[in-house]
Amino acid sequence: xxxxERILAVLRREKPDRIPFTIYTxxxxxxSIERQLRNMGLSLVELAVSVYGINTPNVKMETAxxxxxxxxxxxxxxxARQKHTVDRTYTTPTGRLSDRCKWGYAAFEWPIxxxxxxxxxxxxxxxxxxxTEYFPNYEDxxxxxxxxxxxxIAVMMTPKSPLQSMLLDLMGYTRFSLDYYSRRHEFExxxxxxxxxxxxxxKIIADSPAEVVLMDxxxxxxxxxxxxxxxxxxxxxxxxxxxxxxxxxxxxAHMDGKxxxxxDLIGKTKIDVVEAFTPPPIGDLxxxxxxxxxxxxxxxxxxxxxxxxxxxLDGVEAETLNILRRVAPGDGFIxxxxxxxxxxxxxxxxxxxxxxxxxxxxxxxxxxxxxxS
Amino acid sequence: xxxxxxxxxxIVGVRKACEDALTEGISPLKAINDGLLExxxxxxxxxxxxxxxxTELIAAGAAMEEGLKILEPHLQKCEMRNTGKIVLGxxxxxxxSIGKDIVQMLLRTTGFEVIDLGVDVPAQKFVEAxxxxxxxxxxxxALITTTMPEMGKVIRRLQEAGLKRRVKAIVGGAPLxxxxxxxxxxxxxxxxxxxGVEMCRLWVKQGDCQ
Numbered sequence: 176x177x178x179x180e181r182i183l184a185v186l187r188r189e190k191p192d193r194i195p196f197t198i199y200t201x202x203x204x205x206x207s208i209e210r211q212l213r214n215m216g217l218s219l220v221e222l223a224v225s226v227y228g229i230n231t232p233n234v235k236m237e238t239a240x241x242x243x244x245x246x247x248x249x250x251x252x253x254x255a256r257q258k259h260t261v262d263r264t265y266t267t268p269t270g271r272l273s274d275r276c277k278w279g280y281a282a283f284e285w286p287i288x289x290x291x292x293x294x295x296x297x298x299x300x301x302x303x304x305x306x307t308e309y310f311p312n313y314e315d316x317x318x319x320x321x322x323x324x325x326x327x328i329a330v331m332m333t334p335k336s337p338l339q340s341m342l343l344d345l346m347g348y349t350r351f352s353l354d355y356y357s358r359r360h361e362f363e364x365x366x367x368x369x370x371x372x373x374x375x376x377x378k379i380i381a382d383s384p385a386e387v388v389l390m391d392x393x394x395x396x397x398x399x400x401x402x403x404x405x406x407x408x409x410x411x412x413x414x415x416x417x418x419x420x421x422x423x424x425x426x427x428a429h430m431d432g433k434x435x436x437x438x439d440l441i442g443k444t445k446i447d448v449v450e451a452f453t454p455p456p457i458g459d460l461x462x463x464x465x466x467x468x469x470x471x472x473x474x475x476x477x478x479x480x481x482x483x484x485x486x487x488l489d490g491v492e493a494e495t496l497n498i499l500r501r502v503a504p505g506d507g508f509i510x511x512x513x514x515x516x517x518x519x520x521x522x523x524x525x526x527x528x529x530x531x532x533x534x535x536x537x538x539x540x541x542x543x544x545x546x547x548s
Numbered sequence: 549x550x551x552x553x554x555x556x557x558x559i560v561g562v563r564k565a566c567e568d569a570l571t572e573g574i575s576p577l578k579a580i581n582d583g584l585l586e587x588x589x590x591x592x593x594x595x596x597x598x599x600x601x602x603t604e605l606i607a608a609g610a611a612m613e614e615g616l617k618i619l620e621p622h623l624q625k626c627e628m629r630n631t632g633k634i635v636l637g638x639x640x641x642x643x644x645s646i647g648k649d650i651v652q653m654l655l656r657t658t659g660f661e662v663i664d665l666g667v668d669v670p671a672q673k674f675v676e677a678x679x680x681x682x683x684x685x686x687x688x689x690a691l692i693t694t695t696m697p698e699m700g701k702v703i704r705r706l707q708e709a710g711l712k713r714r715v716k717a718i719v720g721g722a723p724l725x726x727x728x729x730x731x732x733x734x735x736x737x738x739x740x741x742x743x744g745v746e747m748c749r750l751w752v753k754q755g756d757c758q
Contacts, residue, residue, distance in 0.1 A: 277643060277668070285643050287667075348646070352606035357559050398646060400601030436598055457691070457722045480693040481723050515694050 177325035178218035185509050186387060186425045186448060186473055194505050194543065196535040197327060197475075198512040198528070208525045217532045219327030220511070224319040226331050226383035227376060228312040234303050235266040265290070267306075270299040291346040297361045300345060301368045309376045313383050320384065330427070331385035333376070336415075337369035338407035339392050339399070348398055355403075370411060377415050381422040388424050389450060390415070395432025404437055409444055416445030431477065431513065433459040438468045448473040451513040456481060462501055466508075474502075477513040478531055488530045495534040496547050504542035510535065550579060550615065554587025554608050555594075562611040566618040576622040584615045588657040595650075596742045602646065609653040631658060632752040634685040635677045635715075637665035639698035644691035647721055650741040651687060658745060671702045678711050685748050688734075690721040700732030707733070716751055720744055 176184065176192045184191045197218045203209050213219070239262045261284065265272040276284040290300055320329045334340055341362075342351045354362050380388055392408075399408070412428070419426050427448035434441060434452075438460060441449065452474050454462050465474055482494040495510075502508045510531075517524040538547050550569065553562035562584075569579040591608040594600035600608075634655060638648050645667045655662050663681050665673060678686055686706075688699045699719050706712040712733075719729050720738040729737030738744030 287643070348602060349606055349649070352603040353559075353610050355603055356557050356607040395646070396601070398602045400603060402601075403603065436601070456725075485693075515692065518694060 178216070179323070179325045179328055182218060182328050182509065183386065185507060186427075188473070188507060190506075191541050193541050194499065194502075194535065194539040195509045196511070196532055196539065197509060200327075202512055202515070202519065203528075204519065208529075212525075212528055212532055213326055215529070215532045216536045217528065219323065221319055221323055221327065221329045222332040222389065224316050224329065226311065226313050226316045226385050227309045227379045230308040230310065231303065231306055232308070233268055233306055237264045237266075238262070260287075265299070265303055267299055267302050269302045270295065272296060272299050272303070286344060286347070289345055289347045289350065291350060294358065294361065297358075297365055301365055304365075304368050304372050307372055309372075309379050311379050311383065317384055328387060329385070330387045330389045331380055331383065332389045332391055333380065334373065335391050335393065336408055336411045337366050337373060338403060338411070339394065340369060341365060342399065343393055366407065370414075373411075374414060374418070377418045381418050381424060386425065388419055388426055390426070390428045390446075392428045392430055393432070394428065394430040394434070394437070396435065396437040397433045399437070401436055401440055404440055409440060412444045412446055416447075420445070427475070429513075431458070434465070435459045438464070442468045442470075442472075446472065448475055450475040451511070452476040453514075454479055462498070466502065473507040473509065475509040475511055475513075477511055478516060480514055480516045488526055491527050491530045492534045495531050496538060499535075499538055499543050500545055500547050502543065503545040503547070505539075506542075510539075550583025551587040551590070554584055554611055554615075555590045557604055557607045557611060559607065559611040559614055562615045563618065566615045570618070570622060576619040577624075579619055580616065580623075584612045584619075585657070588612055588654075592654060592742055592745075596740070602650065605650060605653060609657055612657050631660045631749065632685065633661045633663065633681065633683040634687055634748060635663045635665060635674070635681055635683040636687040636689075637669035637674060637677075638667040638689045638691075639695050639702065640668055640670045641698060642690050642692050642695040643667045644689070644721075647691065647741065648687070648689040651689070651720070651738075651744050654741055654745040655748065658749060660748065671698065671705050674702045675705045675709055675711065678706060678715050679709070683715060684752060685716045685718060687744070687748075688717070688719050690719075690724065693723045696721070696723060696728065697732075699734065703733045718744060718747060 181191045181193065182195045182197065185195060195218055196216065197220050200219050200221045241260045259278045261276045263274050272290045274286055274290045275288040276286050278284065290296060316329065316331065323329050335343060342348055346354065416426050425447050427450040428446045429451045430449050431451035431453045449469060449472055452465060454476065462476060479494065482491060486494060498510065517527055549565040550562060553565050566579065570576065588608065591600060591605060595605050636648055636652055638644055652662050652664055663677060663683065665677055674686065688702060690696045690699060703712065703717055706715070716735045718736045718738055719734045724737060726737045736747050738747060
């Protein structure tokens with residue numbers, strides 16, 4: 176099987192020839208090593224391009240970027256990236272908003288000041304969301320799919336679901352917690368507007384050429400908790416899954432936090448793939464337990480960063496084998512790199528990726544044996 | 549009612565119960581200790597047991613702060629709560645704040661004065677805070693494996709500046725371990741927020757901190 180075909184086979188619950196090993200393109204800068212790793216069998220996952228465009232009439236957005244100066248060698252390190260901040264202001268007929276982001280460790284924006292700072296901001300945020308118009312814009316995505324060829328897959332990455340978006344993008348968890356308990360009316364109103372607009376967006380995605388949709392949930396059970404997850408996230412996943420499954424799209428959710436307290440609830444959702452599943456010590460759910468609880472779902476697990484940093488290359492190989500043994504025979508399983516597993520510019524990083532790739536190619540043939548050595 | 553209000557995360561109810569306590573002539577210190585603090589201990593236990601989550605913890609902490617705003621102005625000077633001073637932060641390169649914020653919330657509610665340096669804090673900023681704020685304890689957090697070494701860097705800088713003897717250093721974060729904490733010269737590793745706060749309280753109680 177070619178790499179794209181192999182990934183899609185697992186996502187569709189068909190049998191692959193071997194367990195895929197993938198990496199986000201932004202974690203693998205273009206180089207001769209990158210080409211070598213791809214030739215060895217490391218598959219790419221591209222998240223950068225959308226299938227829709229956005230208009231926000233009556234909302235004027237201004238952006239000021241504070242570019243940090245750092246050396247070319249440092250451009251991929253998280254410390255250098257985070258010196259780069261972006262200030263945005265949104266002017267609307269109902270008022271003004273502002274937020275500030277840093278570049279996060281995975282090259283995404285990470286809010287450090289949220290748009291909702293007090294009660295008055297709710298109405299303005301609702302105005303901005305309600306005045307957002309989505310329109311199909313498939314061309315760039317198709318180009319990306321074509322340029323990716325058989326080296327991996329282009330994934331349509333969508334915003335967090337309404338609750339997670341309120342929690343992580345719009346207000347931060349301190350205000351989120353206070354407002355949930357003391358301003359429930361405003362909280363629910365904002366949730367309803369977000370839900371309505373996101374469902375419009377998913378209808379466009381459903382008609383798009385994207386085969387795989389990744390909801391950028393960043394779910395952490397310790398923060399969201401079962402009560403809120405059940406009340407808000409689960410019904411929303413159900414609605415989105417209905418829209419996407421009707422057009423044979425695969426729905427994935429980026430769930431890279433502690434999931435033990437949500438284990439059974441996640442099992443009941445209509446999500447097809449738990450992406451970026453993170454085992455202990457960063458996560459708190461063992462992979463065997465997750466596979467038993469989520470029999471109907473594909474688990475796309477991240478290679479544990481602690482192993483890649485703390486072990487020598489033999490140890491990295493041993494950890495790769497250990498994971499393969501634990502998921503044998505390997506149905507519905509993909510191994511990926513979805514977070515920094517070292518300093519990207521270092522030789523060590525390339526060596527770790529090569530060690531995992533080599534082991535996956537040598538021992539990752541489907542079905543896996545529990546007696547791998 | 550105070551304890552009940554905190555445990556049930558009823559911010560408005562706590563405010564009213566504090567005002568009622570003062571009207572009824574209940575000692576503000578008793579209201580704080582037997583009402584607000586007792587409630588927060590229950591919330592902490594429920595959090596530890598996985599019955600409560602971050603949302604409940606933060607909102608209960610906010611309810612307690614609201615209550616303190618009403619009760620503290622009525623305390624006698626000798627009754628003012630001050631368990632000790634602690635400087636907290638997430639190390640440079642790391643924008644994760646959840647663990648640090650949980651610890652901060654629990655420390656504040658148990659009477660610590662907390663200087664929160666925020667996230668992505670450079671080593672030198674920690675050193676300056678120890679120099680100028682003179683805390684009893686320094687707490688550092690990291691959630692990314694690639695930023696863990698920053699903790700060791702801070703401790704080395706404190707040693708070089710002759711400040712390490714003045715302050716106890718406690719570290720926490722999912723990728724850390726007791727062994728790692730020992731290798732970087734930290735005084736303690738905390739596997740979770742509640743244990744960390746207990747450790748800080750114990751240090752202060754035993755007079756282990758300067």
